[in-house]
Amino acid sequence: MMQAVQFAPNPVTRLPEPPRSTERQSRCSTCSLHHLCLPTGLGEAEMQRLEKIVVNRRKVPRDSALYCTNDTFNNLYAIRLGHFKTHQVTFDGGEQITGFQMAGDLVGMDAISTERHHSYAVALEDSEVCEIPFVKLEELFAEIPSLLRHFHRMMSHEITRDQNAMLLLGNMRAEQRFANFLVNLSSRYKARGYSATSFQLRMSREDIGNFLGLTIESVSRLISRFKKQGWIKVSNREIEVVDLETLKAVAMGASQAH
Template sequence: MPQPLTYVAEPITVSALKASCAGCSMHQLCLPMGLDDEDITRLDKIIGKRRRLVRDERLYQMGEPFRNLYAIRFGHFKTYQVNAAGEQQITGFQMAGELLGMDAISGDRHQCDAVALEDSEVCEIPFTRLEELFGEVPTLLRHFHRIMSQEITREQNVMLLLGNMRAEQRFAVFLINLSARYAARGYSPHSFQLRMSREDIGNYLGLTIESVSRLLSRFKKQGWIAVDKREVSLLNGPHLKALAAGTEVCSPMN
């Protein structure tokens, strides 16, 4: 979008800042976390173009050659694996400040699909350039290792959820997890919009869409949450947390 000529000097600076890591509201959650100004500038220099995606648009697909990691500037994504039989499993929902594509490093090809759940924007981070920068900015390297490690831990927790929990507990974990992540981003932990369909939730939690719908209805009836379409409010946080932790026992599903 071209600017009027009279604004040439001013707006270029402003938009450059906005498009930089330093000016990004997510930089304390994202890759540049903990970097000093000088190092952030170096990181900024290698960051490729921003890319906007509309809802349901695919960021990358399984089998595509791996070139970039992607940092989410705003919006939400889902990543999913597809097996030989064509069945898919959503492996995560990602939001602003989170990094996409790390599973592709090992095989030089993407190992899953990433799709925008709403209109979103990502920063392309060319991985070979990032690797070059690791040699110059040890802090960046260390933080990158932390991010990858965190992803491993996150997935282990999902395995715990899928392998050991009943439907009610899974759903409570799901809600509490979203709540905590919104809180970390300065949004309300008590009230938020589900950016994904019931079908996506079910797929992620290893349940059918009908089970998810019933859980929503039951949680609502019990007064633990309020639901209006995709807007959810947590009315009884402590109880939901207890359910999620497994402290409180599950009641049967009817």
């Protein structure tokens, strides 16, 4: 799985002069995630051009923000390591988590329209991102059509993802929401080469509840119920999916007796 990373004890600050990192791992072409991330579908030569603008990596300690609402927009971020949550904040202090992001995911696209971020991105664990200066990315678009095409796919995918979340929040019962949540995580880990049936929840029960439009107590009760049904095994944040097929059926709306 993902190995631990060393972090300075204090909040990491961005260097005024980003160091031109040339170590092998910082290059897209050698990154294990390039088939999921922005360089998807690029040839070797094109990937090297992309690498030239993605020179800066940034460590984000657990619970610290990669960006905040109203921050001016400069970069998109590709998650290299770790997990994030993105959330909106209401005027009266309410919070809605709009997504959980993992390695290979791109965050910050909501800021393009106004050149200010519309959400917070917070690391759920010590994490690491590749900084993608958007102005330079735009220059590359003119030169690498397939990069532009894939960028459009990623933005479009974010739209469908958000609309599916609307479907979940507006139309589904608690049980169905939680089943969806688990099935979604399962498939995303699978796509990354990890186990589809055994993984760790990187977020708290509270975060899960917030994302699903439920209270923490409801989430806890759902976990207990799913465990009792024999669909999952849970130990703290460690999840083992025992009956993925049934979970998928419940996610699709098969109502079950309690």
